[in-house]
Amino acid sequence: QRQLVESGGGLVQPGGSLRLSCTATGRTYTNYFALYTMAWFRQAPGKERELVGAIYAGPSSTYYADSVKGRFTISRDFTKTTVDLQMNNLRPEDTAVYYCASKQRGTSEYTTWGQGTQVTVSS
Numbered sequence: 001q002r003q004l005v006e007s008g009g010g011l012v013q014p015g016g017s018l019r020l021s022c023t024a025t026g027r028t029y030t031n032y033f034a035l036y037t038m039a040w041f042r043q044a045p046g047k048e049r050e051l052v053g054a055i056y057a058g059p060s061s062t063y064y065a066d067s068v069k070g071r072f073t074i075s076r077d078f079t080k081t082t083v084d085l086q087m088n089n090l091r092p093e094d095t096a097v098y099y100c101a102s103k104q105r106g107t108s109e110y111t112t113w114g115q116g117t118q119v120t121v122s123s
Contacts, residue, residue: 002026002112004100009117012090016121020085022100022114033076034058037103038083039110040074042096042119052098055083057105068094090121 008020020040024032039054053064055074062074073086083100097118101110 002102004102004112004114006098006100006114006117009098009119011120011122013123014090014092014121016090017086017088018090018119020087020098020100020117020119022083022085024081024083024102031078032081033078033083035105037105038074038076039101039103040083040085041099041101041110042094043099044093044096047096049099053085087119090119092121095119095121 003025005023005025006020008018010018012018035057037054037057040052041049042052043049051065052068053062053072053074055062055076064072071087071089074083076083087094097116099116100114102112103110
């Protein structure tokens with residue numbers, strides 16, 4: 001069974017940086033990222049879950065929400081089967097639980113989710 005495990009959350013001051021990592025475990029293979037789009041979502045208390053960014057299956061094209069463009073960067077490592085979210089210039093409004101998710105190429109629904117990691121931006 002394939003699973004996604006996030007790590008790297010924590011407390012950071014405004015303007016600071018954090019790097020989240022998502023590792024795909026279980027039934028994975030070296031060309032996993034060629035077949036699966038990986039994404040980071042977040043959900044703040046009382047708000048709906050929102051897509052922060054994604055890196056698409058195959059070529060390394062990416063998507064970012066307007067609220068994080070220029071501050072967040074998604075990258076992946078095929079050999080380690082990890083997807084990272086580098087978050088710079090963090091703001092209090094970035095405070096949320098961050099989730100890693102994956103969907104098979106050509107489908108619309110993210111079907112595998114991690115357990116989430118808390119990011120708190122506060123002075």
